[in-house]
Amino acid sequence: MIQGELRSRIDRVWDAFWSGGISNPLEVIEQITYLLFLRRLDDLQDNAERKARFTGSPIENPVYLTGQEHLRWKNLRELSPDQMFVRMSGEVFPYLQNLGHQLSGGDSTFTQHMKGARFTIPNAQLLTKVVDMLDQVPMENRDTNGDLYEYMLSKLATSGTNGQFRTPRHIIELMVDLMAPKPGDRIVDPACGTAGFLVAASEYLREHHEELFRDAKHRKAFHTSMFSGFDFDSTMLRIGSMNMLMHGVENPEIAYRDSLSEGAAGEESRYTLILANPPFAGSLDYDTTSSDLLRMVKTKKTELLFLALFLRLLEPGGRAAVIVPDGVLFGSSKAHKELRKAIVEDQKLDAVIKLPSGVFRPYAGVSTAILLFTKTDSGGTEDVWFYDVRADGFSLDDKRNPIDDTDLPDVRKRWAERHGSEKDRARTEQSFCVPKAEIVEQGYDLSLNRYKEIEYEEVEHRDPADIIADIKQLNAEIDRELAELEEMLR
Template sequence: MINGTVRAQVDKVWDTFWTGGISNPLEVIEQITYLLFLKRLDDAQTLAENRANRTGKPVTNPIFPDGTDPRGRSYGDLRWSRFKGFSRDEKYTLFAEHIFPFLREELTTQANGEDSTYSHHMKDARFTIPNPGVLERVIDIIDGIDMTGRDTKGDLYEYMLSKIASAGTNGQFRTPRHIIDLMVRMTDPRPMETICDPASGTCGFLVRAAEHLWDSPDMLTDQRQLDFYHHEQFHGYDFDNTMLRIGSMNMLLHGVENPVITYRDSLADLHSAEEEKYNLILANPPFAGSLDYENVAKDLLTLVKTKKTELLFLALFIRLLKPGGRAAVIVPDGVLFGSSKAHKDLRKMLVEQHKLDAVVKLPSGVFKPYAGVSTAILFFTKTNSGGTDNVWFYDVKSDGFSLDDKRTPLGSSDLPDVLERWNQRTTTEAERARTDQSFLVPKSEIAENGYDLSLNRYKEVEYDEVEHKAPDEIIAELELLEKEIVDGMAELKELLK
């Protein structure tokens, strides 16, 4: 975790950006990202040079070659280690006129010689840091942090991402990290599984899956798994170029060298090569926003004919998963009980044609202050042949934070219990009553209820029996009380005479 001093410094830089006229938090993060990327490139070349000195072999495909750039500046001056030592005004000129064009236009390879996902997304980037003072302050903070550890770099970036405090215009908002963590732990990603988020945004789900996999005992010893981890395991799609740059950097700073983070309108661009490609999908797709119905992939409309983005995304996930593949996705409550034909058909498909594993109901304040929408997490496995026997329901009352806009940390949370009970759902969970916080519902009962998946449809509420006094007894007590008041008033009047 980054310490309080670093947090305070980042907060100061944030305030400086705002007073300098940059009020969009995504733009602030994007500008800081360019500097983090430059430092990372210099670290990568330094590592390659040290390796070359030990082996006596020259550095192949150096990021910063000998000679000068097209604008006449030595490439050596563009390296972080040298660039940070120039005067404040010189640093600003150097970055604006040489380093940024280098990052955007010239850089096409990483130190390992392969195409860089992040450098690819730099093509239409803009440098908007307002003045030399802001640039110097950001440089000083980044340079003052020991970023040799993957955790430190990741935590720094996560702290910046946590400052995104407003929902996007297309239904985008950031999924809380503890909710992502729960979904990843419950799906338990494994080495050599291909993982996808078709609405990746800042890549929070992919980052957490990468952290989970890094703890695998074979990850550091099996080179085949390690290569797959860095180049083939993680796939994210988004149609916002700023999000693609931020998401790519988030993955890089969490130690994934070259994830597949791609520009794509997931609902429109369903390629045959993508169908049945992924072992695991983790996502929080947009619930609202504009939808160009005419451009929606026809393959999705054959599954579910609707203009609801949340339903189309669920159809997309089914298409993308391999048989046996798993999904954990956040949906608005309306998906669980919506009465339209599209709603019912999709729920029936999940229950009858595939294996619906669980419905985890979240409290309505989980996404505040971004949005107050009520949501749930659906867990399902693609089978193409059914397999749903019982669906596990859990009613989350507390996620560990207050459910108002402040989201103050609380002393307790249901989430550890969710994970524990999930792991016992085939044993002790079968014995739980419908009055409990979690329980199993057989497929036949769900079918009888029109495939309604709302928890309240199946949860039984236990009412405490309360004994009340008889009306005559209550009236007698009121009359006695009234008499005592009248007598007291009479005594008070006598004292005042």
């Protein structure tokens, strides 16, 4: 995470936005995102010009055409505050909105999302502060870029506004570590928001699979076809696309789509890994919901429909780590039971990891769990691994302050042993395995408490007659001392 002067600059700019009347953290990040993209375009033009000079050939796919040089970042920052403000609102943003049409062959998902860009910075003084701050960011450093953006996104959660878009980073990293993405994976988040899962997966691959970047074919796949994310909020798509770009993934598939709708067809069996925390509030109208999903599970509950969607999106052998509300684990409706039965009987349920109820505070106190499963279409569930996470490294109140107590390293360690020593652990432990036959016997109930055994310590109580005698003795002593006090006061 960024520290020092750069962090202080961002905090000051953030405060300036609020003072200027922009209090929605999504809008703040969106405006900063546009300017970050504008600066990146300048760097891309510089690289294209250097290549042209070296080869002696014309510039390929120029970002800025003849007559557009005055719109470049390096020229804008030389203007006075008032001049910069007028040019930004009157010329630069119309240019950004039409950039996708201008770039022939070099179009990206982010330029497509920029079509709806709106300039809402209220005054020249604030614009100058933001430009000065961003001008200090070393854009050639992927780690710094990523840390800058992560710090801004963290303000979505701390603000208490629109925080529902943000899954805690340490929970995302846990899920990615358990899934261990590998070269060749096609990774999707059908409700991607800020693209946190996709970013974490890309960082995992950079750290654990350097061979990806030594091969031109694999490197191209990493930047174009390995990561897919869908959302139906245009603002989130712009922010998510920039998040990926700032973390060094150049052109992922980040697209506008209602993943549960009838129009989201053609995706069946396309992906090898799903990482997601889909929305699980409210319900949908049957008229807008995919008939394929409704054939799998007849319900209006989004959490069940998303589970059905995950099974549809995965190819056989594909894996998923997804967050679900506790009701999915033990709900008694026909749809709940049928979906759990399908996962246990027709696919391979690997694990249920119960999360503390405070993980999503301050904006939600709902109890959740992580489901980990593999699509087989031929069964395969044997022993299901359960883990009861009681501490995640943060206080479980609205403040979510860092604490020393955390079970997450132990989750990673014991997940690796789930086929070995974990099978011998008692049901009184924090993690244990449950055979499929017992889950079937319990009506496919997947709640941890259904299988956990609680040890009760035997407590020896004193004889009530002895306690009453002690009380009488104490009362007698009190009466005696009160009588002595009265004598003293006469």
